[in-house]
Amino acid sequence: MAKLRGTGMAAVNYPTGMHLGGDPTQALVHATTTGNFVVTLSSVDLGQGLKTVLAQIAAEALGVPFETVLVDTGDTDTGPHCTGTFASRTTHRAGNAVVMAAREARKVLLEVAAEELEVNADDLVTDGEGSIHLAGAPEMKISVTDAALAAHFVQGKTVSGRGVYLKPMSPMDPETGECDPDSTHAHACTVVEVEVDTETGAVAVLSIKSAYEIGQQVNPALVRGQIVGGAWMGMGHALSETTAPYYPAIDHAPRDFLGYVMPGAAEMPEVECVVLEHPTETGPFGAKGIGEMVANSPIPAVVNAINNALGVRITEIPVTPEVILRALDEKAASAA
Template sequence: MAVKRGRGVAAVNYPTGMNLGGDPTQALVHATPTGHFVLSMSSVDVGQGMKSILAQIAAETLGVPTDHVWVDTADTDTGPHCTGTFASRGTHRAGNAVIAAAREARQVLLEVAADKLEVSADDLVTDGQGMIHIKGAPAKAISIAEAAGAAQFEYGRTVAGRGIFLVDRSFPDPVTGKMKPATCYTHACTIAEVEVDTDTGEVTVLDLKNVFEIGRALNPAMVKQQLVGGNHMGVAHALYETTEPYYPDRAHGGRDFNEYVLPGPGDVVPAEFVVLERPASDGPFGGKGPGEMCANPQIPAIANAIFDAIGVRIDEMPMTPERVLRAILAAEGA
């Protein structure tokens, strides 16, 4: 048996969201009489933690603890419009919409509080813990819960806000075709080290080193979780998972998830992660988000490592032992 070792590198430059059509997302925020806030969105959380991030963004803007914000994404028919949860756009597009909506709602609270404290609304700040106080005089304060209650029961005002984020349209230059397809980009680089058994075609990934630039990490723990999960998905796409076409015909395909080939706990690859924070000028608090990119660079890095090991390029996914062995035999003229 001959086992050869190789190393490969791959870099990714990934756009955030889309350009055509403005790529809009809307948000609605309103206060309850208890000083809690309901954030209504159609930006669906598909497991990446979007609801937590949007609650953080709303709370930071409103000046309340995060657990004072309830995120409602119950129905895309009745909720405010969102283009969708795809194109790595969730944090950037929805986050900006949430900031706009929360600022509008916060302004109503400041105006009510200003009347109660007999000062100008411009002289007030929120402390992030649910209080509104005069700048430089924390003792002269009113709670957001009290201001919300007064707005609704004394002043007849609705503490609510509407927000939308829309991307300026970029048209291609008629001569060069140059345009701006996205407002910001995330970046990643992966180095993979593999062993290839030239008798069986089996590939073993020994190590993955990943560097991700994602803007500001609004929730570092969730960023790490998404990168770890994405890394495992990248390995799965590279070596295990397949949809269509099955070889040699569809009858050979898995009929359910019991037959669908996935890496198990014993196939988890040792991996390292480095997060670089370079805040986006147009992102919510500088955020862009890992998005789909977290599962991308591992695939070409593994392919390049296989090439480095055996000198044969595999250009089909997944890079199964059969495909690797066929490529080796073809290169040898068998």
């Protein structure tokens, strides 16, 4: 009996967006009286940070401070249409819709400012800190707040914009199955080291190291949050998590968190990641999606590391201690 170490690797090529009957998201942007901007969406933030990312994208496209953008999401009764938060699509789809809406609102904002300053709107620029001024003449300026006040109370305009991103449905070739369902692809590779106890079948994951290529990162801290959380989820799926441990038999299906075993804080190794940025032409400021892929490559990487450690070929998950001990028994029996 021994503790054996192994290394495993796996790569993933992950699409952003999906087929369905077209894959649209719409966005509306408008200024309040005081020059804050509201982005209205039906897209939902699940905790991954969508509202933060879309506020960053809106602020960049509008040319106003991040702190002055409020993202209002998640009411599908009243909001503009969104297919939903899935398929790693929302930063890309909603982001594109927000950019389009923000650019239209920015155009109105600059027209209002131009009338107040008695200049040509094409000659105006924003400083990103709350002011609009004449290009080359920073003293010729008006605050975004004053421009919004003028729009509401003097000029009678809505500083607003409409945005939509639609990936039309791509019909599938009946002969080849070929279609164009997504908008761009992100890529990753994960290397995992494990230590397997051949007496108990217990697996300790020693390290999870990944490289990701996800286009332009909009928010690196949130990207890392996805990667670390996904590494843990992948580890759990590889080692213990299942709703049908004896599939297709439903015996011993877990009914709660006591039976559905997830790794805890003590099982979590350090996670290293590097992120490569190759902006995609279809994305908002070049962004691709990173939502789901983070839990993909860690799963086969963990299983491959176990196989490498033991000299076996396990191909199903989860690789529980029972699975490992049976694989070792089979290996011993075939050697005898």
